[in-house]
Amino acid sequence: MSMMFRLLACLMLAWHLSAAGVEIVRFPRPEFDGDRRFDYPLQLLQLALSKTGTEYRIQTAEFPMNQERQVLEIEAGRTIDVGPIPSSAERETRLLPIRIPVNKGMLGWRLGLVRKGDKDLVAGVGTLDDLKGVRLAQGHEWPDTNILRANGIDVITAPKYEVLFKMLEGKRFDYFPRSVMEIWDEQAINAESLEVEPHLALHYVYDSYFMVNRKNTKLAQDIREGLEKAIADGSFDKLFLEHFGERLRKARLDKRTVIELRNPLLTPETPTNRPELWYDHRRGR
Template structure:
């Protein structure tokens, strides 16, 4: 009889442990932290896909379980900065950096694109390659009509080198301005230009001989108070760098674009970036494509 009671107690205990484990697993599954990530300004804009994949990769390597969700409002760069600063609608954004933005937000100082954002080719109108055929120096470039978004750090970087930049109100409007001959040369990063050309093949081409280069890239930014998320993203990115998965994703997305750009065959005009923060990890060669630019 005593043995039977003992057996019953053991079975009850085992059932209790079983249901406790089920409950804990259920609680664990429901303890997901949502991370709000922006959507681009236009439906055809593919610039946010790679950083989203990189964010997914980084978050997959942390102990916290995260799920990325998306607000319904499209955002340009400055809108993302304002939303993050105020703690509204998004939690993280892949934003081109500047010392001013790094002061307003909390940056994770690992360049998302290994500095490719500072390698620029130019969109021009079809048949206009002769307009830039003799551009070989910064002084030559200063005589070219070019444009950038009025809120983009690129505008200040180019103006810092004495280049007169025609500002565009929105990303989409700049393509219309080029077609309408409001300017002649639209510098775009090696990552962006190929998909943008596909969208504008009827009227545009890539200028064949020139490249611009300045020390510049995007970071993931979060609100200054969101230290845990920043630390988790940083930890995940560092793990991805160490195990090679960062480079694998980079090559998957941008290897072909780099090879098509033929940077070693172009005349490269080097520009100084006056917006660069002193905290930029410029000495970590593994974070930059090609080499570490010196400024």
């Protein structure tokens, strides 16, 4: 009965909002309680939609979903309408991407989580060849896995995000590359067992885009126009730095050994010719 009641309540709310001229936009729910990775993209989407001529209301999905499930649900037009999807040529073909990097390219700047006391395991790593001797891991469906493998790096994988932290603790691998935006929250959750390695950074051109169903051109156009307005008036950068400015300072990217990796998943449409869309840690914006 409770499930039926919730379903009826959702239907009544959707009908009421539709009658009031409000457009519902369904957004993914994080993979587990305490997963903060969607906080910023949700606020960025709210910011973009607030700058359109349409009144939108964002609802989060009923159940959690990983990256590939998000792609499947959007592609099928089922439980979500838009997600901040890490890009690849395949995903950009299956879905309709709004090619403005959600995280200003910082998804491609990676620091490493290691077990407490084990940071010396990668202290001598300075080149790609050195990195090939390190046991590292990523999610099974993540584009990062293919990027690392394309650079000749062996990658251990797991189907669930939260399992990777337990695998690292259990010495199944030694180095877990995470974006500079995510790693501090993740280390805080696992503070008793894991620390941020202080020496190394990996970099490849890579980020998430908001992606929608290929038929949902109206929503795509509104998100695109809203993001462009937010870029022009400075509110995009303001929100980004409110969320990540301190984390970027803590990362000390200018003091780290940076290993540049190629990304074979980039499409020709990647807006690398627009520097205002990509954060430059040397300029602080």
